[in-house]
Amino acid sequence: MAKLNVLQHELVPAHHVVKKEEEDKVLKELGIAKDLLPRISRSDPAIKALEEIHGPLEGGTIIKISRKSPTMGYSVYYRVVTSEVFK
Amino acid sequence: MTGGISKRIYRIQFALLSPEEIRKMSQVKVITADTYDDDGYPIERGLMDLHMGVIEPGLKCATCGGKVDECPGHFGHIELAMPVVHVGFIKEIKTLLDATCKSCGRIKLTEDEIRSYRERMENISLSTSDPEVIGLMSKRITEEASSRSVCPHCGTQHSKLILDKPTTFREEGIKVTPKEIRERMERIRDDELLFFGLNKEVARPEWMILTVLPVPPINLRPSITLETGERSEDDLTHKLVDIIRISQRLRESRDNGSPQLIIEDLWDLLQFHVTTYFDNQTAGIPPARHRSGRALKTLVQRLKGKEGRFRSNLSGKRVNFSARTVISPEPFLSVNEVGVPEKAARELTVPVSVNTFNVEQVRELVARGPEARDESDRYLAGVNYIIRPDGRRIKVTTQNAEENSKRVEPGWTVERQLTEGDIVLFNRQPSLHRMSMMGHTVRILDSQTFRFNLAVCTPYNADFDGDEMNLHIIQKEEARAEARIIMKVQEQIMSPRFGGPIIGGIHDHITAMFLLTHGNPMIPENVGVHMLSYLDLDEMPPVEVHDGKRYYRGRDIFSLILPKGLNLRFSSKLCASAREKCEYEDDPEDKYVTIINGRMVHGTIDEAAIGSFSGVIIDRIFRKYGPEATAKFIDSMTRLGVGFLSIRGFSTGISDYDIPESAIARIEEISNDAIERTEKLVETYRKGELMPSPGRSVEDTLEIEVLSTTGMVRDESGKIASNFLGLNNPSVIMARSGARAKMLNISEVAGMVGQQSVRGGRLNRGYYGRTLPHFKQGDLGATARGFVKSSYMSGLNPLEYFMHSIGGREGLVDIAVRTSRSGYMQRRLINAFEDLKVNESLRVEDTVGAVIQFKYGEDGVDPTKSDKGKTIDVDYHAYDIEHEVA
Ligand SMILES: [Mg+2]
Numbered sequence: 001m002a003k004l005n006v007l008q009h010e011l012v013p014a015h016h017v018v019k020k021e022e023e024d025k026v027l028k029e030l031g032i033a034k035d036l037l038p039r040i041s042r043s044d045p046a047i048k049a050l051e052e053i054h055g056p057l058e059g060g061t062i063i064k065i066s067r068k069s070p071t072m073g074y075s076v077y078y079r080v081v082t083s084e085v086f087k
Numbered sequence: 088m089t090g091g092i093s094k095r096i097y098r099i100q101f102a103l104l105s106p107e108e109i110r111k112m113s114q115v116k117v118i119t120a121d122t123y124d125d126d127g128y129p130i131e132r133g134l135m136d137l138h139m140g141v142i143e144p145g146l147k148c149a150t151c152g153g154k155v156d157e158c159p160g161h162f163g164h165i166e167l168a169m170p171v172v173h174v175g176f177i178k179e180i181k182t183l184l185d186a187t188c189k190s191c192g193r194i195k196l197t198e199d200e201i202r203s204y205r206e207r208m209e210n211i212s213l214s215t216s217d218p219e220v221i222g223l224m225s226k227r228i229t230e231e232a233s234s235r236s237v238c239p240h241c242g243t244q245h246s247k248l249i250l251d252k253p254t255t256f257r258e259e260g261i262k263v264t265p266k267e268i269r270e271r272m273e274r275i276r277d278d279e280l281l282f283f284g285l286n287k288e289v290a291r292p293e294w295m296i297l298t299v300l301p302v303p304p305i306n307l308r309p310s311i312t313l314e315t316g317e318r319s320e321d322d323l324t325h326k327l328v329d330i331i332r333i334s335q336r337l338r339e340s341r342d343n344g345s346p347q348l349i350i351e352d353l354w355d356l357l358q359f360h361v362t363t364y365f366d367n368q369t370a371g372i373p374p375a376r377h378r379s380g381r382a383l384k385t386l387v388q389r390l391k392g393k394e395g396r397f398r399s400n401l402s403g404k405r406v407n408f409s410a411r412t413v414i415s416p417e418p419f420l421s422v423n424e425v426g427v428p429e430k431a432a433r434e435l436t437v438p439v440s441v442n443t444f445n446v447e448q449v450r451e452l453v454a455r456g457p458e459a460r461d462e463s464d465r466y467l468a469g470v471n472y473i474i475r476p477d478g479r480r481i482k483v484t485t486q487n488a489e490e491n492s493k494r495v496e497p498g499w500t501v502e503r504q505l506t507e508g509d510i511v512l513f514n515r516q517p518s519l520h521r522m523s524m525m526g527h528t529v530r531i532l533d534s535q536t537f538r539f540n541l542a543v544c545t546p547y548n549a550d551f552d553g554d555e556m557n558l559h560i561i562q563k564e565e566a567r568a569e570a571r572i573i574m575k576v577q578e579q580i581m582s583p584r585f586g587g588p589i590i591g592g593i594h595d596h597i598t599a600m601f602l603l604t605h606g607n608p609m610i611p612e613n614v615g616v617h618m619l620s621y622l623d624l625d626e627m628p629p630v631e632v633h634d635g636k637r638y639y640r641g642r643d644i645f646s647l648i649l650p651k652g653l654n655l656r657f658s659s660k661l662c663a664s665a666r667e668k669c670e671y672e673d674d675p676e677d678k679y680v681t682i683i684n685g686r687m688v689h690g691t692i693d694e695a696a697i698g699s700f701s702g703v704i705i706d707r708i709f710r711k712y713g714p715e716a717t718a719k720f721i722d723s724m725t726r727l728g729v730g731f732l733s734i735r736g737f738s739t740g741i742s743d744y745d746i747p748e749s750a751i752a753r754i755e756e757i758s759n760d761a762i763e764r765t766e767k768l769v770e771t772y773r774k775g776e777l778m779p780s781p782g783r784s785v786e787d788t789l790e791i792e793v794l795s796t797t798g799m800v801r802d803e804s805g806k807i808a809s810n811f812l813g814l815n816n817p818s819v820i821m822a823r824s825g826a827r828a829k830m831l832n833i834s835e836v837a838g839m840v841g842q843q844s845v846r847g848g849r850l851n852r853g854y855y856g857r858t859l860p861h862f863k864q865g866d867l868g869a870t871a872r873g874f875v876k877s878s879y880m881s882g883l884n885p886l887e888y889f890m891h892s893i894g895g896r897e898g899l900v901d902i903a904v905r906t907s908r909s910g911y912m913q914r915r916l917i918n919a920f921e922d923l924k925v926n927e928s929l930r931v932e933d934t935v936g937a938v939i940q941f942k943y944g945e946d947g948v949d950p951t952k953s954d955k956g957k958t959i960d961v962d963y964h965a966y967d968i969e970h971e972v973a
């Protein structure tokens with residue numbers, strides 16, 4: 001049986017890795033330091049799915065999440081990968 | 088406060104107090120249970136010894152030399168005659184005793200196990216790791232050690248240690264004394280403490296057995312002098328007296344060789360006193376009581392629960408400049424106002440700083456004194472206190488007012504009494520949303536209650552069956568400005584919960600506007616004028632002449648309170664379910680409420696038009712004309728409603744539900760029919776002939792069939808009853824207009840109450856195989872399972888009454904469970920969100936600046952301003968523009 005890719009589920013918003021060279025641009029646009037961004041655990045299923053494609057993601061990688069929104073069409077959210085495990 | 092963080096908490100360490108430490112921090116060894124001598128002077132080495140601080144002015148602390156407000160208080164100590172168990176650590180003591188050997192003191196693990204566990208425990212540092220992880224790990228290890236009955240080190244056989252709540256340990260039925268427990272704990276090796284999650288530096292297990300008791304500073308347990316001059320000691324002091332007395336007696340008995348039995352009794356008594364000193368609600372022992380019979384408030388009681396230090400003194404505090412009293416309605420007040428009784432207004436004050444510009448006015452104010460009235464004996468705001476620049480307060484009395492007014496200079500502050508037009512905050516608990524606390528302007532009224540417009544009941548969730556509300560007087564200009572601009576009632580008409588109006592017409596408003604507009608009644612001129620005299624108007628409605636008599640039309644009168652230029656078309660609640668023509672309206676056009684340029688031309692005003700939560704007219708007025716116009720509309724509506732109803736009259740009563748004998752007979756017939764059909768269904772089921780519906784068992788199918796049968800007859804009977812109850816029936820008017828109750832309630836009264844249910848199914852619990860002992864076991868018939876065929880009007884028979892109560896209880900339980908659960912959930916949400924803020928770029932941040940949401944709500948939309956959650960209602964705007972007057 002093929003392994004389920006959570007990112008393809010319709011209830012999971014699209015996760016994209018922000019390339020290293022684009023990070024500065026994104027942070028500048030947001031006007032914020034990296035350590036103030038929301039975080040996402042490395043053990044998160046979405047990250048595991050991304051790692052299948054991109055190989056291991058190191059801590060500090062920015063993930064761009066595009067969510068569907070009834071009022072906006074879609075809305076963008078950013079998270080930083082961390083090795084912390086959230087409870 | 089000067090701002091900035093002066094100290095940051097780096098870490099917190101929890102530890103046990105060792106006896107040496109207790110003695111070291113103690114300033115005095117307390118040896119006598121007495122407090123004061125005959126002259127009222129603290130007895131030396133007594134519980135009120137001056138070394139532990141001072142509470143009386145004039146005396147000085149024997150330790151630090153400080154006077155009453157300077158001395159922080161100091162600990163003393165009591166040497167207990169015999170060791171006792173500390174209740175707070177009883178669980179830990181049990182674990183320690185269970186997991187270790189009683190003779191050699193080693194943990195009951197093999198050397199191999201110890202080695203491997205030690206490695207793992209040493210990996211996680213006690214001081215930096217997650218306490219939860221340490222706790223879990225230590226629990227696993229100690230459980231393993233406890234399950235072993237033979238010591239792997241010395242081979243001692245262990246029998247089960249039983250904890251006899253709260254503090255007695257027994258081994259094979261024999262009591263293990265605290266002294267022995269302490270000895271066992273002493274034998275536990277330092278290097279094995281980490282298996283219990285203890286840090287050997289600061290927590291030796293034997294310290295959990297008390298030999299020395301700290302005596303808290305006197306500041307923590309001050310005695311109070313009653314009016315009679317009698318001194319009354321704090322509960323803690325009482326408890327400490329008991330402890331010292333018993334400890335003394337125990338020491339004497341032990342030293343002069345009293346019988347073991349007496350010593351044991353005293354020892355138990357000492358244990359009881361020390362236990363209740365910590366926690367007077369320990370399960371398993373009676374609480375220690377005061378002479379009056381009141382249970383003593385000891386250490387745990389001071390901290391725990393709603394009335395405890397945390398929730399009552401730290402998270403929430405009593406406030407000044409506030410008032411609380413019963414509320415009552417007053418339709419002649421605006422929604423923006425609150426009626427404050429004179430008595431409260433005299434006590435509540437606003438500080439006025441005196442400057443060169445207002446000094447004359449303020450002097451005049453002060454000269455009025457604290458009981459000012461005008462020529463017609465009406466309330467005038469006076470002044471209670473004047474405050475000098477050095478902070479000294481001078482009480483203003485009628486006698487010294489004149490004189491004091493001359494002393495007032497710029498730089499002084501004057502505490503002015505509440506006056507009409509002051510903005511205040513008004514609040515009703517539970518404060519579940521932001522509309523639970525709104526800004527009102529003050530009107531001073533006679534009598535004893537706070538009063539406000541009925542339309543404001545909804546956001547406060549208030550009624551007048553004895554509800555009380557709180558009033559807070561704002562003390563600063565900035566706060567007053569905020570209250571006026573963002574907290575005032577008219578600014579809160581739109582709810583952030585659903586993007587519609589939460590303030591709007593309720594019961595009588597809706598009934599009145601319904602009667603005024605339904606069928607566009609003709610109102611004789613004189614009657615109309617009387618009604619209009621309740622309103623503040625610039626124009627009169629058009630007059631129609633019939634048979635030489637002059638009339639106003641109801642819709643024209645209603646149109647008077649609508650803003651000019653309002654264009655609106657929507658379906659009324661009355662006709663919401665109608666397809667082509669509405670059965671309640673003669674004119675097919677009246678299916679829709681049509682308003683063109685502020686004139687209502689068609690339809691009926693009801694809940695859908697002016698109700699809180701749903702009112703379309705209120706919603707549109709707010710969006711097009713703003714808060715002030717909306718407040719004015721609601722105010723006018725309230726007055727018009729009162730004017731109309733008081734001249735027309737409106738009342739409801741049991742006769743509203745009279746239906747003809749023939750209808751009653753018909754309902755009886757169909758309900759008997761339903762009972763019969765249920766009987767048949769049960770029979771088919773018993774014969775095993777009932778076909779299960781797809782995906783269901785036969786039993787479920789039967790239940791569903793019966794439910795639909797009984798449901799059908801209730802609807803049927805409702806229809807039969809409603810046939811005789813038309814729109815001229817007050818109860819029906821209220822139900823159809825949405826003012827109060829539903830048609831279902833009417834059919835329950837006039838027709839039949841119907842099937843009672845618990846958790847969505849027919850009643851099925853109670854006795855074995857039956858709901859009540861009046862039925863045969865396994866009776867699945869309608870009556871046996873909660874079908875009530877009577878109506879409230881005809882009355883329920885005893886069996887039906889029971890069935891109805893069973894069904895009714897579910898509702899009560901639901902409410903009780905829901906409120907407590909949602910209350911706690913709300914508390915957690917509030918605590919999680921309390922210091923988040925939305926910054927200038929609509930980003931949601933916490934106090935550090937870490938992002939929670941990049942844009943508020945992910946779309947930056949303020950739900951208050953949204954149109955029921957949607958961005959815009961295009962149809963309405965199209966209609967509005969189409970009918971715009973050029
Ligand atoms: Mg009430």
Ligand SMILES: [Zn+2]
Nearest residue numbers: 148150151158
């Ligand atoms: Zn002192």
Ligand SMILES: [Zn+2]
Nearest residue numbers: 188191238241
């Ligand atoms: Zn042993």
